[in-house]
Amino acid sequence: MQEDQLSRLACDRCYRRKARCDKALPSCSTCINAGTACCYNARGGLGRGDVSETLERRLRQLENKNRVLSKRLREAQLAARAAGETTSSEVLDAAGEMMDMPDDNNEGADKSEAENDNEVAKEVYSLSLHAGRPRQYLGSASGAILANLFALSRRPGRIGGDSNNNDDDEDYFRRSAAANGQxxxxxxxxxxxxxxxxxxxxxxxxxxxxxxxxxxxxxxxxxxxxxxxxxxxxxxxxxxxxxxxxxxxxxxxxxxxxxxxxxxxxxxxxxxxxxxxxxxxxxxxxxxxxxxxxxxxxxxxxxxxxxxxxxxxxxxxxxxxxxxxxxxxxxxxxxxxxxxxxxxxxxxxxxxxxxxxxxxxxxxxxxxxxxxxxxxxxxxxxxxxIDTEHPAVEDDGEASWGPSPSVEDILQYPHWPANTKIFNHITWHRIITGKILSDLHNVPKSRMPDPQTSIAIKKQLAEELDQWKTGVASLPLVDASATRIKDKSNYRTREWYNLLYHNCILMLHRPIHSLQDIPQTSEVLTQIYYFSQQSISSYADLHKARKINYAWVTLHAVFLVGLSYVYALRTHFQNKRREIKGLGDGWPSPARALLTLEPSISQIVSDMRACSTVLVALSERWNTGRGCHEVFARLSDAVLTDASEYFMGTKIQTRPLPNQEGRLNRHLPSGEQASQQASWPLVSSDFDPNYQDYFGGFPELFGDHCDDNIFLHPQFGWNFES
Structure with a gap:
């Protein structure tokens, strides 16, 4: 430690040459003998911020592991006492004195677990704050409140292994940059x-x-x-x-x-x-x-x-x-x-x-x-x-590129006509995004508009978004399915503009100050489900066509889209269970937010697989962001457990009544009504016995952390906290 502290105080030349520096001012003796300038510059890499993040993450993992083990020990103690196994009970009691808190503190332990166990929220905080540095304030538009919906129960079968075996290693890119940079x-x-x-x-x-x-x-x-x-x-x-x-x-x-x-x-x-x-x-x-x-x-x-x-x-x-x-x-x-x-x-x-x-x-x-x-x-x-006008499209008067421009084509005609038109349309979208921020998310709680005014604001912004989406048809875009096209820019693909539209709709319904900001209606829940599903599909298409932007903001956006999808499914299946329980108890069932078209198990698995594939491709590029796809994988397990228990426990008919189909069409924009039947396939009245076959590809898709089939281990209880 002493030598490490001295090396941090060495001048730049001695530090690079790994030579002893006497740290004399204004110049050390080594630099005087060499006839070079003696400089002391700040070395940002010495802070090793990633190491502290790794230690904090590892500490959280160990604390969570300790809480889960303590909970299992308490359950084993109760089971042993109930069975009258005196010898085993004495051994467990002795171990409990060393590992566990007294039984009268269980309530406090559960409260601490609920407060500290929301790993989903921690991943959203990490993804948002690492995009800009430093780590200070996070607003509602970042998705922090939405992430707090999900308090994951730990799977005991997974706590024995590290969620990220590379956390203790220094980031590859930082080491390579330090070695190659000069x-x-x-x-x-x-x-x-x-x-x-x-x-x-x-x-x-x-x-x-x-x-x-x-x-x-x-x-x-x-x-x-x-x-x-x-x-x-x-x-x-x-x-x-x-x-x-x-x-x-x-x-x-x-x-x-x-x-x-x-x-x-x-x-x-x-x-x-x-x-x-x-x-x-x-x-x-x-x-x-x-x-x-x-x-x-x-x-x-x-x-x-x-x-x-x-x-x-x-x-x-x-x-x-x-x-x-x-x-x-x-x-x-x-x-x-x-x-x-x-x-x-x-x-x-x-x-x-x-x-x-x-x-x-x-x-x-x-x-x-x-x-x-x-x-x-x-x-x-x-x-x-501001009153600055947008660039005029007629300023571009040179020849345009073909569908597969070469390097010489681009350098000969760099300022092609489609440039300004695409730029102005992207700017229009950023303007709408800013309006959503200023009118909804950045308003202090004391000045929040009443619910009726908020609905009117959202309706007006949704109409402007529809106008923006209509204007995409006039842009000179390319077909993303043409895989041989040299142009790899996602700004010229319709899928990119579709996901911008879908993400804005999700942003309209994202919670602002509390979870009560999301209206508990079937209309809103249907839109959240449908547009999150469409965003997942767009990201998957862009990733398949190798046109996605591998950036922090993209990783953050995909993760929030996945959370929105999980939220819609979770709310639907939980409300379904409450509705069935109320009918069984003879109580009248109040109106609850439900999806007007119930997705099948196969559709849920397909959507989760697509979202997780994109998350894996994006998150593997950052040491800090690698945990987000692991968290989403556990969310996928939980949602599939909710869905499977519902489908196996009830006999359902998911085809909606005629008035339900009419309500769904009113919930979606006119351009989306034609494709919604193809996007949401209906399921039969019985649970598909081949459902478990979908889990065969999970280890290949998600990695080793998804090697356990939750349906083979029902005792794990991986549902959401109700």
């Missing part, structure tokens, strides 16, 4: 690490064909010209730090996207990022729009990267960017007026610069909405305070 002490060293020109052209083309569609705040022609000059002119990289920084960050962003299917090579993105950071101070000194674009590049990379430093915060970086943009007046239309008396050539140049400013503002607006929605925090840019 500080470039001279521009010559930085230039020598540049990618080969063909690779650089491919990375720039990948950026323009995907990321630039949603965030077009850099001029594509200038980027292409800078790339050509950087490889054609010997001193261009050293003499143009602004252009060099932008290209390095684009290489990093594009590498994350291009290699998202082979994510072991992601440290290459950190190499580009490290090379760009070495020029950050010089670039920020330029100020103005250049400084804003610089910070936005950093924010965009942190929204995508799986390996980011603990020292910097996406939330704080984005706050700096929004304040700088407002300081530049980009939120006011008056800034974009053309000055009088310009020559035709100057007027065209100024018009292009103003158009880039306009796109820069709306790109910043989108980033603000994405991060605020993920964290559930107030937005930095208020819609009522």
């Amino acid at each position: 500080r470039y002490s001279s521009p010559e060293m930085a230039k020598s690490a540049l990618p080969a020109e063909p690779l650089a052209r491919s990375l720039l083309a990948a950026y323009l064909s995907h990321d630039h569609l949603a965030f077009p705040y850099l001029h594509p022609k200038k980027l292409i010209n800078s790339l050509i000059s950087m490889y054609a002119e010997e001193k261009y990289y050293e003499s143009h730090p602004v252009e060099a920084f932008a290209l390095d960050m684009i290489f990093a962003i594009a590498t994350v996207q291009v290699h998202r299917f082979s994510w072991q090579s992601l440290p290459d993105a950190e190499t580009h990022h490290e090379r760009a950071i070495s020029k950050l101070g010089v670039v920020l000194e330029s100020g103005g729009l250049i400084a804003l674009q610089t910070i936005m590049l950093l924010c965009q990379y942190r929204m995508l990267s799986v390996s980011y430093s603990n020292s910097a915060s996406l939330w704080h970086l984005l706050g700096m960017a929004t304040r700088l943009g407002i300081e530049l007046g980009l939120h006011r239309e008056a800034v974009y007026r053309l000055p009088a008396g310009l020559s035709p050539a100057d007027e065209d140049h100024v018009r292009q610069e103003l158009d880039i400013k306009r796109r820069c503002f709306w790109s910043l607006f989108q980033m603000d909405r994405i991060v605020s929605n993920t964290l559930g925090r107030p937005m930095s840019i208020n819609l009522v305070e």
Whole structure:
């Protein structure tokens, strides 16, 4: 420990060379003898934040294991006493004195278990907070209240094994980045690490064909010209730090996207990022729009990267960017007026610069909405305070790409007509998301509107969402089923816009201040079930077509969609059981929220399998996020137990009455009514005896933590807490 503390105080040169440093100021003797500068820089990796998270997670696991063992011991004690087994009872009592609390404290122990055992909520907190750092406030839009619905009972058969065997290992990406990353002490060293020109052209083309569609705040022609000059002119990289920084960050962003299917090579993105950071101070000194674009590049990379430093915060970086943009007046239309008396050539140049400013503002607006929605925090840019118009679609007048554009096509026609149309439509969706945040989720509890007003607000927002969805038909999209198409951007697939629509509907019904914010009606429950099911299907299609964004915000969104699906099924089956019990006891059954079309066991298994597949693919890229698919797997077990007990214990006929079908059609948008029968297959009146065959593929799908068939071990009691 003493040597470790001294090594943390060593200068950078001695630390890298693993040499003894006398820590003399202003320069140590080793640096004086070598004739080099003696620098002491903060090393963010030494904090080992992942290690503390691992220890906290492991501590929670051991505490939960201890509670489960104590509970089993109490049950064994009671069973032994009831059977009159004196000898066994004495042994168990002796063990209980060491392991367990007295019986009169059982109520307190159960209360503690209920308070500390909600692993679902902990995963939502982790997914939301790690997206932005630091870990402070979480709002309702993040899904924290919805997650508190699920208090999981532990399965004793699973407590013996670790839920994450890799928790004690340092994150692979952080180790690789530390090993491969380096500080470039001279521009010559930085230039020598540049990618080969063909690779650089491919990375720039990948950026323009995907990321630039949603965030077009850099001029594509200038980027292409800078790339050509950087490889054609010997001193261009050293003499143009602004252009060099932008290209390095684009290489990093594009590498994350291009290699998202082979994510072991992601440290290459950190190499580009490290090379760009070495020029950050010089670039920020330029100020103005250049400084804003610089910070936005950093924010965009942190929204995508799986390996980011603990020292910097996406939330704080984005706050700096929004304040700088407002300081530049980009939120006011008056800034974009053309000055009088310009020559035709100057007027065209100024018009292009103003158009880039306009796109820069709306790109910043989108980033603000994405991060605020993920964290559930107030937005930095208020819609009522801006009057900036959207970019004009007619500004794009060049040739468009074909269905499979090559690198040369993209670099020759970078500013194609569909760019602006897609960008404006995505921005419209972010505006609607912001309205949901400001009108519902970010309103203090003391100023919450009454239930009737809330229903009116939700209805108005749902109508605007329907208008937005109708406009998707006018976008130049590609068929996701065409697997040979080179374009891998999800911004050009209809599935991506469908899931945006479905997720917004779910966000409308997400609880705000308490669980009572969800109206307990069949209409709302049906919408939650249907749209969560459709979102799962869209994510699965995008994942199958290799068009999904492997980012923190996507992982958070998929997990919340899965929770919404589980909530709808859980509420339906629990209300069904209460209804049957009330009829059996002779009590009149009150109106309860039920699904108007009851899903079959096979449909539930299929949906759970699809959602878990996407969660596994996304969560495996982050050390902290790997627990979410394990939690969802246990939720799947619990829901399937609820469903199977209901189907096996009752004789049902799920085909709805004519008036029920009419109610369902009123619950869904008109465009969804035609497909709802195909999405919800009806089941027969008897339980399918082949249902258990579905569990044969669970170990392959979920991993070792789902190797137990809950129907072979009914004593585990893995239902939700009622």
